[in-house]
Amino acid sequence: MVPAGDPTHQTVDKLAKLIHNGDTIVDGGNSKWTDDMARAKVLKKQGINYVDVGTSGGVWGLEVGYCMMVGGPNAAIKRLAPFLDILAPPPDEEHGPGWGHMGPTGSGHYVKMVHNGIEYGMMQAYAEGFGLFEASEFELDNAKIAHLWMRGSVVRSWLCELAARAFELEGNDLAALDPIVAESGEGRWTVEDAVEKRVPLPVITAALYTRYETQGRGDFAAKVNAALRAQFGGHAVQRRADG
Amino acid sequence: MVPAGDPTHQTVDKLAKLIHNGDTIVDGGNSKWTDDMARAKVLKKQGINYVDVGTSGGVWGLEVGYCMMVGGPNAAIKRLAPFLDILAPPPDEEHGPGWGHMGPTGSGHYVKMVHNGIEYGMMQAYAEGFGLFEASEFELDNAKIAHLWMRGSVVRSWLCELAARAFELEGNDLAALDPIVAESGEGRWTVEDAVEKRVPLPVITAALYTRYETQGRGDFAAKVNAALRAQFGGHAVQRRADG
Amino acid sequence: MVPAGDPTHQTVDKLAKLIHNGDTIVDGGNSKWTDDMARAKVLKKQGINYVDVGTSGGVWGLEVGYCMMVGGPNAAIKRLAPFLDILAPPPDEEHGPGWGHMGPTGSGHYVKMVHNGIEYGMMQAYAEGFGLFEASEFELDNAKIAHLWMRGSVVRSWLCELAARAFELEGNDLAALDPIVAESGEGRWTVEDAVEKRVPLPVITAALYTRYETQGRGDFAAKVNAALRAQFGGHAVQRRADG
Amino acid sequence: MVPAGDPTHQTVDKLAKLIHNGDTIVDGGNSKWTDDMARAKVLKKQGINYVDVGTSGGVWGLEVGYCMMVGGPNAAIKRLAPFLDILAPPPDEEHGPGWGHMGPTGSGHYVKMVHNGIEYGMMQAYAEGFGLFEASEFELDNAKIAHLWMRGSVVRSWLCELAARAFELEGNDLAALDPIVAESGEGRWTVEDAVEKRVPLPVITAALYTRYETQGRGDFAAKVNAALRAQFGGHAVQRRADG
Numbered sequence: 001m002v003p004a005g006d007p008t009h010q011t012v013d014k015l016a017k018l019i020h021n022g023d024t025i026v027d028g029g030n031s032k033w034t035d036d037m038a039r040a041k042v043l044k045k046q047g048i049n050y051v052d053v054g055t056s057g058g059v060w061g062l063e064v065g066y067c068m069m070v071g072g073p074n075a076a077i078k079r080l081a082p083f084l085d086i087l088a089p090p091p092d093e094e095h096g097p098g099w100g101h102m103g104p105t106g107s108g109h110y111v112k113m114v115h116n117g118i119e120y121g122m123m124q125a126y127a128e129g130f131g132l133f134e135a136s137e138f139e140l141d142n143a144k145i146a147h148l149w150m151r152g153s154v155v156r157s158w159l160c161e162l163a164a165r166a167f168e169l170e171g172n173d174l175a176a177l178d179p180i181v182a183e184s185g186e187g188r189w190t191v192e193d194a195v196e197k198r199v200p201l202p203v204i205t206a207a208l209y210t211r212y213e214t215q216g217r218g219d220f221a222a223k224v225n226a227a228l229r230a231q232f233g234g235h236a237v238q239r240r241a242d243g
Numbered sequence: 244m245v246p247a248g249d250p251t252h253q254t255v256d257k258l259a260k261l262i263h264n265g266d267t268i269v270d271g272g273n274s275k276w277t278d279d280m281a282r283a284k285v286l287k288k289q290g291i292n293y294v295d296v297g298t299s300g301g302v303w304g305l306e307v308g309y310c311m312m313v314g315g316p317n318a319a320i321k322r323l324a325p326f327l328d329i330l331a332p333p334p335d336e337e338h339g340p341g342w343g344h345m346g347p348t349g350s351g352h353y354v355k356m357v358h359n360g361i362e363y364g365m366m367q368a369y370a371e372g373f374g375l376f377e378a379s380e381f382e383l384d385n386a387k388i389a390h391l392w393m394r395g396s397v398v399r400s401w402l403c404e405l406a407a408r409a410f411e412l413e414g415n416d417l418a419a420l421d422p423i424v425a426e427s428g429e430g431r432w433t434v435e436d437a438v439e440k441r442v443p444l445p446v447i448t449a450a451l452y453t454r455y456e457t458q459g460r461g462d463f464a465a466k467v468n469a470a471l472r473a474q475f476g477g478h479a480v481q482r483r484a485d486g
Numbered sequence: 487m488v489p490a491g492d493p494t495h496q497t498v499d500k501l502a503k504l505i506h507n508g509d510t511i512v513d514g515g516n517s518k519w520t521d522d523m524a525r526a527k528v529l530k531k532q533g534i535n536y537v538d539v540g541t542s543g544g545v546w547g548l549e550v551g552y553c554m555m556v557g558g559p560n561a562a563i564k565r566l567a568p569f570l571d572i573l574a575p576p577p578d579e580e581h582g583p584g585w586g587h588m589g590p591t592g593s594g595h596y597v598k599m600v601h602n603g604i605e606y607g608m609m610q611a612y613a614e615g616f617g618l619f620e621a622s623e624f625e626l627d628n629a630k631i632a633h634l635w636m637r638g639s640v641v642r643s644w645l646c647e648l649a650a651r652a653f654e655l656e657g658n659d660l661a662a663l664d665p666i667v668a669e670s671g672e673g674r675w676t677v678e679d680a681v682e683k684r685v686p687l688p689v690i691t692a693a694l695y696t697r698y699e700t701q702g703r704g705d706f707a708a709k710v711n712a713a714l715r716a717q718f719g720g721h722a723v724q725r726r727a728d729g
Numbered sequence: 730m731v732p733a734g735d736p737t738h739q740t741v742d743k744l745a746k747l748i749h750n751g752d753t754i755v756d757g758g759n760s761k762w763t764d765d766m767a768r769a770k771v772l773k774k775q776g777i778n779y780v781d782v783g784t785s786g787g788v789w790g791l792e793v794g795y796c797m798m799v800g801g802p803n804a805a806i807k808r809l810a811p812f813l814d815i816l817a818p819p820p821d822e823e824h825g826p827g828w829g830h831m832g833p834t835g836s837g838h839y840v841k842m843v844h845n846g847i848e849y850g851m852m853q854a855y856a857e858g859f860g861l862f863e864a865s866e867f868e869l870d871n872a873k874i875a876h877l878w879m880r881g882s883v884v885r886s887w888l889c890e891l892a893a894r895a896f897e898l899e900g901n902d903l904a905a906l907d908p909i910v911a912e913s914g915e916g917r918w919t920v921e922d923a924v925e926k927r928v929p930l931p932v933i934t935a936a937l938y939t940r941y942e943t944q945g946r947g948d949f950a951a952k953v954n955a956a957l958r959a960q961f962g963g964h965a966v967q968r969r970a971d972g
């Protein structure tokens with residue numbers, strides 16, 4: 001579990017020199033699936049297996065378990081299974097084991113990446129709902145609502161549970177928080193992949209762009225709009241006359 | 244629980260003639276919150292209380308419980324509480340009771356309406372993720388993924404559980420289903436309210452519009468685009484020469 | 487030409503008392519078309535005609551002409567035609583007269599309202615393009631590009647011309663402008679009408695919402711997103727432990 | 730002017746073998762700017778200059794002129810200028826020459842690519858407006874409106890002119906056209922570049938995705954939505970009971 005990109009790349013390079021034919025490298029970080037595929041190709045020539053494991057669950061995973069999406073060759077994953085069985089939450093009657101073999105190398109991180117895209121969309125959906133409550137004529141209790149929605153509503157989810165905790169912790173108005181939303185690479189990669197494959201992702205992309213907006217990355221476009229308005233309204237003309 | 248709009252309106256009118264000063268009418272359907280507020284105002288003059296109850300849980304609610312979002316005057320809801328206690332799932336240590344008093348008349352249906360807007364956004368977020376899997380170079384097992392995501396992932400939710408069931412029932416490719424998504428009034432009302440209050444809802448609106456697109460409601464716009472492309476490409480000019 | 491809403495309403499009320507059966511009131515402001523229709527209905531009972539005229543062209547209209555979209559009964563508009571002929575730019579061989587009778591009362595302001603919705607979408611399209619230039623590895627000259635696009639490109643338009651002027655006036659980086667975009671009612675009404683009629687307007691709505699974002703109206707949603715990220719990342723847990 | 734991708738690549742390869750040190754290859758097609766940059770780097774080693782020229786104007790360009798956005802080294806473009814002067818529309822007092830040097834290699838095609846992204850947004854903005862007219866209670870004459878908007882309105886543009894022609898040619902209801910909108914690579918590349926650079930493009934992306942939707946590329950997502958609705962509504966449960 002090393003940060004994606006160069007750190008992973010360098011670690012894999014170092015490891016590849018130390019390990020032997022038939023050994024397996026497991027990337028449990030957040031690598032891009034295309035990097036996995038490129039790495040696996042190179043390592044295969046040295047007889048080394050490469051397995052990509054996408055993990056979801058956040059810091060709560062330690063307490064409540066987290067799931068693992070695994071990509072790689074069958075034989076390597078068979079050998080790895082006992083370790084995954086220990087790390088994952090124990091099998092559940094309804095939903096099965098806490099880890100799954102998704103397909104060939106890259107598919108583990110790919111499924112995890114799309115998972116994060118979905119996460120962006122879900123988070124923004126809740127955020128918009130509470131944003132509407134904040135502007136409402138009713139004085140609503142956000143924590144109470146998020147807890148109530150956990151009691152059988154269609155939108156009950158772990159994120160809804162986290163929303164309840166967040167409003168309890170930060171207060172109904174989230175006064176201490178800045179209205180800025182960071183993002184890591186996975187939402188971005190999901191949208192890039194969709195655009196390239198020509199699959200429309202209106203909701204996930206809107207969620208990603210809204211994060212960019214909160215980071216001030218739409219500011220120049222806003223200035224252009226303001227400048228155009230000034231042009232066809234009276235203000236600019238006045239300035240031109242003055243100038 | 245009567246369909247929203249005229250049927251509810253007529254039923255309330257009839258009931259109002261039969262009941263007495265101090266009685267309470269409970270609208271457990273999907274009325275628009277502004278209709279609730281108008282009705283409550285009229286009924287108040289006759290001494291009749293009006294309570295709006297938004298319910299979420301779908302048909303599974305009978306088995307697993309459903310939650311109720313309640314709006315109305317304190318006294319009326321206090322009197323109604325024993326009934327709500329019986330209908331709702333029993334209190335839960337973490338999330339509290341299965342029904343909640345949101346605020347004055349209209350607030351129950353208002354919170355339920357926004358809940359549905361969130362639901363649209365969440366559903367479309369999952370739908371886009373699985374849409375990307377369908378176009379993927381990997382041959383992914385959607386039911387397996389949805390089940391796995393229930394085992395500790397950030398996107399675990401009741402809708403994710405339903406997705407797992409749906410893929411099991413309908414197959415990985417959902418071959419028997421038409422790519423058309425119906426919508427009832429509540430997503431629409433959520434967006435109307437947001438636009439009027441000037442609150443941006445990019446994700447919920449994208450989900451609503453995507454449903455409209457699947458219903459063919461964007462077809463004329465598509466024809467205009469196609470006509471414009473034909474105009475500046477060679478095809479149309481050829482037709483003009485022929486005509 | 488009176489501001490839409492109450493001022494127009496009061497002026498029409500006053501005028502209606504002063505004028506006679508068969509006279510015509512012309513609303514050349516930006517009234518909502520449904521207000522026009524309601525007013526026309528009341529005035530008709532007094533034998534007074536009501537004509538709505540939507541005007542587009544901005545302050546440059548005085549110099550270069552502006553067009554008028556007119557709604558109302560045939561007879562009233564026939565009588566009004568000589569005045570419209572004088573106000574509008576003179577007929578043009580290719581595109582005809584500078585004013586047009588769109589249909590019954592309300593249709594003039596309706597067509598003008600949708601015109602403004604389109605305007606929002608076009609402005610944001612240019613704004614996004616120049617926003618991308620600003621983030622580009624190339625050092626591009628926005629004024630030069632906007633002027634060049636006027637020389638035969640597919641995106642040549644009056645707004646493109648205004649963009650060229652704006653970049654000349656304000657500089658390539660629009661340094662003196664705030665990244666905040668105001669909006670009047672007409673874009674909002676366009677989206678409300680579309681949502682109610684179930685017609686998808688993804689581009690016009692995205693342009694409207696982007697303006698709302700620049701006004702800080704998405705800030706609460708951003709805080710909810712930030713709070714959720716803090717919940718499943720490590721930070722919040724640490725705070726809970728401290729608390 | 731060769732189609733982008735392999736055909737251009739092969740033609741450049743062939744040409745490079747035939748021409749001499751100090752010669753210049755001009756790519757007047759629609760290559761991706763990153764391909765230009767890679768090609769220029771290779772050719773530079775052979776002493777060959779590479780100039781990329783993006784052209785906009787459609788088939789009407791022959792009649793009314795078209796503009797050229799040019800990227801490449803100063804010396805090569807200086808030598809090329811007389812040819813560009815002849816091809817481009819003659820200089821215009823207000824907007825200058827009909828071609829422009831944007832910057833180093835790649836910048837010509839880059840500016841042209843973003844131009845096409847803007848074009849997508851503008852086209853969809855008009856398309857949505859006319860889509861709303863089509864659903865209107867008024868019986869509006871689209872050709873008449875598009876012509877009228879050319880007489881001084883804020884949305885006057887060449888695309889508006891084409892819309893007027895298209896409605897004249899195809900009729901108010903565009904009955905003969907299929908509601909399917911094709912797209913070439915440039916809108917897609919614009920969005921990919923924006924996502925990678927983290928610049929929000931809500932309008933241009935919505936226009937691109939709407940084209941994908943019309944091509945049926947959102948159908949699987951629609952099926953997932955339909956399947957989820959069936960799950961929490963009564964229908965699916967009935968089927969489960971039957972099964």
